[in-house]
Structures are given as C-alpha cells and as structure tokens.
Amino acid sequence: MEYKLRSAGNRNMAVAILVLLVITIMSLGLAWRVYSDNRALMAQLVNNRQTIIIPYGADTPFSFTGERGDARYLRLMAMAWLNLRLNINNDNVAASHEMLLAGACDGAATAMKPVLAEEADRVKGNDGESVFYLSDTKVWPDKGIVDLTGKLVLSYGMHSGAAVEKHYRIRTDTRNNRLCWNAFLEVPRD
Structure with missing residues (x-):
C-alpha cells in the first residue's frame, strides 16, 4: 500500500513539475513578446519628429512630420x-x-x-x-x-x-x- 502511495505521489509530483515547466515557458514567451513590442514602441516614440500645432479657428491640435x-x-x-x-x-x-x-x-x-x-x-x-x-x-x-x-x-x-x-x-x-x-x-x- 505504501508503495502505491509513493508511486502515485511521484507521478503527481512529475505532472505538477511538467505543468509548472509549461507555464514558465509560456510566461517567458509572453514576456519576450511584451519586451519586443515595448522596444518597438519606444523606438518609434524616441525617433518621432512630429510638430504639434493648433491652426487658427481649430479646436483640435494637429501633428505632422516633414516640412509643411x-x-x-x-x-x-x-x-x-x-x-x-x-x-x-x-x-x-x-x-x-x-x-x-x-x-x-x-x-x-x-x-x-x-x-x-x-x-x-x-x-x-x-x-x-x-x-x-x-x-x-x-x-x-x-x-x-x-x-x-x-x-x-x-x-x-x-x-x-x-x-x-x-x-x-x-x-x-x-x-x-x-x-x-x-x-x-x-x-x-x-
């Protein structure tokens, strides 16, 4: 009886470790995706050379890049x-x-x-x-x-x-x- 309990306990422990390993791999993948998206957004914000202006009679500001x-x-x-x-x-x-x-x-x-x-x-x-x-x-x-x-x-x-x-x-x-x-x-x- 003790052998069956020990065998079932080891099997449950292996399943728990496997589930935790899958969750860890998925969370690392998600963290990498968030990091990549954040890097792209930050690069876009840092390299953004927009001019923001409110023309005569307008309520909304406009932003644009370029000369005119x-x-x-x-x-x-x-x-x-x-x-x-x-x-x-x-x-x-x-x-x-x-x-x-x-x-x-x-x-x-x-x-x-x-x-x-x-x-x-x-x-x-x-x-x-x-x-x-x-x-x-x-x-x-x-x-x-x-x-x-x-x-x-x-x-x-x-x-x-x-x-x-x-x-x-x-x-x-x-x-x-x-x-x-x-x-x-x-x-x-x-």
Missing part, C-alpha cells in the same frame, strides 16, 4: 488665411489684414501690403464688406500648395453685388521653423 504638414493642416491654415483676407467688413478689415500679414513669409508681406492697403481703403471708404463662400479645396502637401474655389459676394453700403466665382491659390513654405504663406494668388477663371 499634412493635407488637413495645410487646408485649415489656407482657409484661415483666406478668411482673414476675404471675410472682412468696415470694422475688422485692419485687424484681419494685420493678422494675415503676420502669417506671411518675409518677401510676401512686403509685396502684399500695398494690395491689402488698397482693399482696406476701398472697404472703409464705401462702408463695404466681402464674404467668401468656400465650395472646394485641393491640397498638394508635397508642394505646399492649396487651391480654394468658391463665390465672393461684395457689398457696399446698401447695395450688394452678385456672387462671383473665384479661385485662389496659396503657396506655403517653412521659414524660421514656422509655416508661412509666400504667395496668395487669384487664379483666372477660364
């Missing part, structure tokens, strides 16, 4: 600059144009100042206002170009003009670690 940003960011910045240029009235024209010039690259600001001054004088002198209704945007992030099309409605005093189809192209660049526009062009309609 992704298409969403360029689209939002171009829409903000277009808003500052074209959605103006007698009261906000000076502040809007000042903010627009603050976002310009150095050479573009000097070229655009006379054009914006003429527009501001026209709006202030005639109690005018303009509103741009955006209909379509196209973005080329690798070139830093954003095309915006829509309808521009001008009104002076009590008179409102008909909506005019307009197409604007904004070229962006990165200078001194900031995104700026270096061309704000009206593209002629065919």
Whole structure:
C-alpha cells in the first residue's frame, strides 16, 4: 500500500513539475513578446519628429512630420488665411489684414501690403464688406500648395453685388521653423 502511495505521489509530483515547466515557458514567451513590442514602441516614440500645432479657428491640435504638414493642416491654415483676407467688413478689415500679414513669409508681406492697403481703403471708404463662400479645396502637401474655389459676394453700403466665382491659390513654405504663406494668388477663371 505504501508503495502505491509513493508511486502515485511521484507521478503527481512529475505532472505538477511538467505543468509548472509549461507555464514558465509560456510566461517567458509572453514576456519576450511584451519586451519586443515595448522596444518597438519606444523606438518609434524616441525617433518621432512630429510638430504639434493648433491652426487658427481649430479646436483640435494637429501633428505632422516633414516640412509643411499634412493635407488637413495645410487646408485649415489656407482657409484661415483666406478668411482673414476675404471675410472682412468696415470694422475688422485692419485687424484681419494685420493678422494675415503676420502669417506671411518675409518677401510676401512686403509685396502684399500695398494690395491689402488698397482693399482696406476701398472697404472703409464705401462702408463695404466681402464674404467668401468656400465650395472646394485641393491640397498638394508635397508642394505646399492649396487651391480654394468658391463665390465672393461684395457689398457696399446698401447695395450688394452678385456672387462671383473665384479661385485662389496659396503657396506655403517653412521659414524660421514656422509655416508661412509666400504667395496668395487669384487664379483666372477660364
């Protein structure tokens, strides 16, 4: 009887050791997998060179890699600059144009100042206002170009003009670690 108990005890001990050995091997494999995934994630975080920025009028920050940003960011910045240029009235024209010039690259600001001054004088002198209704945007992030099309409605005093189809192209660049526009062009309609 004692022999059977000893034999059963040895067999139970062997099974327990085998189960513990399998659990140890599985836990080592799982630990290696967690270690590998953690190493990959840490390498991605350490080597990540993203820029995080919040564009004008946006509630959500954008992150991007590269020189100019992704298409969403360029689209939002171009829409903000277009808003500052074209959605103006007698009261906000000076502040809007000042903010627009603050976002310009150095050479573009000097070229655009006379054009914006003429527009501001026209709006202030005639109690005018303009509103741009955006209909379509196209973005080329690798070139830093954003095309915006829509309808521009001008009104002076009590008179409102008909909506005019307009197409604007904004070229962006990165200078001194900031995104700026270096061309704000009206593209002629065919």
